[in-house]
Amino acid sequence: MERTPQTLERFLSGLSEGWLQSNEGEGTWNAHEVVEHFIEAEKHNWIPRVESILFEGDKHLFPAFDRFSHLKNISKRTVEEALQEFGSIRMKNLSKLKEFLQSTSYLEKTGLHPEFGIVKLRELLSAWVVHDFTHMAQIVRVMAERYRTDVGPWSAYLGILKRN
Amino acid sequence: MERTPQTLERFLSGLSEGWLQSNEGEGTWNAHEVVEHFIEAEKHNWIPRVESILFEGDKHLFPAFDRFSHLKNISKRTVEEALQEFGSIRMKNLSKLKEFLQSTSYLEKTGLHPEFGIVKLRELLSAWVVHDFTHMAQIVRVMAERYRTDVGPWSAYLGILKRN
Numbered sequence: 001m002e003r004t005p006q007t008l009e010r011f012l013s014g015l016s017e018g019w020l021q022s023n024e025g026e027g028t029w030n031a032h033e034v035v036e037h038f039i040e041a042e043k044h045n046w047i048p049r050v051e052s053i054l055f056e057g058d059k060h061l062f063p064a065f066d067r068f069s070h071l072k073n074i075s076k077r078t079v080e081e082a083l084q085e086f087g088s089i090r091m092k093n094l095s096k097l098k099e100f101l102q103s104t105s106y107l108e109k110t111g112l113h114p115e116f117g118i119v120k121l122r123e124l125l126s127a128w129v130v131h132d133f134t135h136m137a138q139i140v141r142v143m144a145e146r147y148r149t150d151v152g153p154w155s156a157y158l159g160i161l162k163r164n
Numbered sequence: 165m166e167r168t169p170q171t172l173e174r175f176l177s178g179l180s181e182g183w184l185q186s187n188e189g190e191g192t193w194n195a196h197e198v199v200e201h202f203i204e205a206e207k208h209n210w211i212p213r214v215e216s217i218l219f220e221g222d223k224h225l226f227p228a229f230d231r232f233s234h235l236k237n238i239s240k241r242t243v244e245e246a247l248q249e250f251g252s253i254r255m256k257n258l259s260k261l262k263e264f265l266q267s268t269s270y271l272e273k274t275g276l277h278p279e280f281g282i283v284k285l286r287e288l289l290s291a292w293v294v295h296d297f298t299h300m301a302q303i304v305r306v307m308a309e310r311y312r313t314d315v316g317p318w319s320a321y322l323g324i325l326k327r328n
Contacts, residue, residue, distance in 0.1 A: 003175055011171040116317035123316035130315050133308035134324040137301045144297035151294050152287035153280035160298040 002094055004132045005087035008035065008139070013080050020079050022146045029071075031139045032079045035086055036070035038135060042089045044069070046128045047096055053111035053121045054100055061112050097125075166258055168296045169251035172199065172303070177244050184243050186310045193235075195303045196243045199250055200234035202299060206253045208233070210292045211260055217275035217285045218264055225276050261289075 012020065012031055023030040029037065045065040052062050075082070100106070107122040144160045155161050176184065176195055187194040193201065209229040216226050239246070264270070271286040308324045319325050 007171055007175040010174045011167055113317070119316060119318075123314065123318060126311045126314035126316070127318035127322065130308050130311050130318070130322045130324065133304045134322050137304040137308075137324050140297045140301040140304070144294050144301075147290045147294050150287065150290035152283060152290070153277070154283075154287060154291035154294070158291065158294045158298050160294065160301050 001129060001132060002091065004038075004136065005083060005090050007136065009083045009087065011139070013083060015079075019143060019146070022142065024142055024145050028142070029138070031142055032082065033070060033074070034135050034139050034142075035079060035082045036075060037067070038132075039082065039086050039089060040070045041065070041131065042086065042093055046124070047093050049111060049124055050097065050100060050121065053109050053124065054106065056111070058110040058112045058118050061114050064114075165293060165296060166255065168202075168300065169247060169254050171300070173247045173251065175303070177247060179243070183307060183310070186306065188306055188309050192306070193302070195306055196246065197234060197238070198299050198303050198306075199243060199246045200239060201231070202296075203246065203250050203253060204234045205229070205295065206250065206257055210288070211257050213275060213288055214261065214264060214285065217273050217288065218270065220275070222274040222276045222282050225278055228278075 012035070015031075020032050021030050023033075044063070048063045048065075052060060107120065107125070109121045110118050111121070111124070113119045141160055144158070148155065148161055151158060151161070176199070179195075184196050185194050187197075208227070212227045212229075216224060271284065271289070273285045274282050275285070275288070277283045305324055308322070312319065312325055315322060315325070
């Protein structure tokens with residue numbers, strides 16, 4: 001999980017606006033917006049929910065998280081600035097997590113998800129990891145979209161261009 | 165395209181064998197195998213086909229490329245060694261490409277693909293880029309597979325776990 005910001009930094013930092021602003025059509029996110037979503041999730045989703053499980057238990061609902069909050073205030077900063085914030089908040093959150101997880105038995109502790117009901121800490125932490133993967137793959141897919149027609153007949157062999 | 169090896173290096177280098185060897189089931193590739201495939205394609209696919217277009221034209225079939233060649237001799241080297249070879253051959257190939265492309269009019273030159281028939285250089289080059297994206301997304305997807313059941317109910321929201 002400490003690799004995600006570094007990997008994205010290597011992939012995105014310094015790219016032209018053409019790459020950073022291309023998306024998959026109306027209502028879809030570009031690469032910079034995905035990075036802003038990562039930051040919102042670091043601030044308002046993962047650690048607050050870990051704390052809810054550890055300190056409140058499954059009698060209290062998880063704090064709310066708006067998956068679209070980063071779109072309300074599309075920041076005017078560059079993607080490099082966003083990547084830097086993502087890197088620093090991720091490292092901070094991982095240290096917090098290490099502090100919290102003093103015993104592996106904590107992994108079985110439960111919280112109350114507004115939709116799923118009772119969930120375990122270990123499921124939340126796994127979801128955090130796979131959430132990274134989901135949005136890394138999304139960024140790569142968004143980039144590929146830009147070349148959809150340019151590849152000509154090769155689209156048949158380039159799996160990433162198959163629409164879900 | 166010079167970012168792909170660096171991005172993968174940041175993502176994969178130093179990972180445990182558990183991550184590097186996990187795949188999506190029989191007949192699928194793990195992350196290390198994908199890196200070996202990238203190297204085979206650098207050696208035997210992209211530049212040889214660029215040369216075929218520029219120096220032979222569309223009267224000659226492209227040189228053959230075996231998409232599974234990297235599986236015949238699964239190398240005993242580490243993924244770090246493979247990433248290093250990928251980085252160095254990619255840089256070499258990009259310099260060659262820059263040398264070859266002395267005029268943008270070359271982009272319209274054509275070659276003979278064994279399956280697609282006549283293809284343009286610009287389509288081949290676009291396919292090279294999207295081939296990078298396809299296999300980067302594959303690596304991320306293979307990683308996510310490892311946590312498929314661990315995420316519990318979150319699988320509903322984690323798009324990367326939806327099977328194609």
